[in-house]
């Protein structure tokens with residue numbers, strides 16, 4: 001993105017986050033990838049930088065920022081440490097943003113200040129062992145009794161679950177009503193009847209912890225329901241649609257990091273008596289990576305601008321996520337190729353980026369689901 005096309009505030013945020021990514025996140029990323037530990041220092045520094053509540057209303061401890069700002073920040077965090085960007089997006093773009101958009105005054109006062117300052121980590125629990133792409137098929141049940149919903153069921157692959165103090169959870173009150181029977185509930189992480197089992201063995205984004213959540217007669221107060229009964233699924237689709245812009249920005253960060261690593265290596269690695277970068281085969285890969293990364297960035301900023309302007313953006317958000325995840329994957333692939341054998345070994349950054357990039361084609365709606373949404377929206381016009 002051309003600096004001249006950013007506002008002064010956007011430029012300041014972007015540059016601050018770029019320096020932070022270069023000087024802090026990048027330095028630690030290999031170690032966190034190796035240990036798989038949750039990067040508490042990164043998260044608390046993001047809170048200190050004021051970006052953990054970036055798009056949360058100022059009245060509730062946030063910065064009242066824009067979607068464009070969130071895209072710039074997500075790109076830079078991912079450029080430094082992809083796992084930290086997953087934590088960030090699940091926390092802010094899904095969980096906090098859900099409460100910010102659909103919560104009532106009580107819910108916002110109670111939960112958002114702690115989320116915006118990182119006192120509590122947020123998780124967004126939709127996926128279940130039997131329901132991923134087909135999200136309306138969730139089986140986690142909620143039965144209303146004595147001012148509470150009693151929740152039973154299992155969620156899986158939930159980012160931040162092992163650390164979460166606040167979980168926005170989807171449960172079905174009435175399976176016969178299909179998606180209209182689904183409600184969104186704010187669940188405090190320390191309630192009785194919740195067991196979180198961390199899932200191990202992820203291919204990439206290893207420092208972004210993921211868990212299974214088992215609800216066993218967990219009592220959630222009725223006043224923790226987000227929105228009216230029956231609108232939980234519709235609200236969730238709205239939150240996911242917007243959050244895809246953050247994921248697409250994350251993909252741009254991955255592609256940019258892969259490009260930067262490749263350029264640096266091509267300048268310094270000597271082959272056949274000269275730098276690798278003198279070879280046309282390498283130049284073409286770098287040219288493709290640079291072009292596709294910039295195209296993905298333009299798509300992200302264009303859809304972010306649409307959302308900020310209140311213009312319809314749903315199809316474009318899916319396009320951005322579909323395209324940018326493919327660009328991230330291809331850039332990471334090229335980067336490993338440019339590094340040759342070195343790129344196949346940890347702890348080269350490109351080896352990690354290659355593993356980290358893969359999940360972007362899967363979570364927050366797989367590439368197949370994005371194509372389905374894009375085609376459906378185009379065909380019904």
Ligand SMILES: Cc1cc2nc3c(=O)[nH]c(=O)nc-3n(C[C@H](O)[C@H](O)[C@H](O)COP(=O)(O)OP(=O)(O)OC[C@H]3O[C@@H](n4cnc5c(N)ncnc54)[C@H](O)[C@@H]3O)c2cc1C
Nearest residue numbers: 124125126127131132133157158159362363364365366368
């Ligand atoms: C690291 C990680 C973190 C995650 N974090 C979260 C989180 O924080 N919260 C949360 O709720 N979930 C989370 N998820 C879950 C993620 O959103 C789901 O894995 C994803 O939506 C796909 O669902 P599934 O795994 O059940 O695959 P399935 O839905 O079983 O799909 C399997 C394959 O079939 C394809 N497919 C399915 N339906 C169709 C169709 N109609 N047309 C064409 N192809 C189709 C899919 O694209 C995919 O290729 C996370 C997943 C991972 C891997």
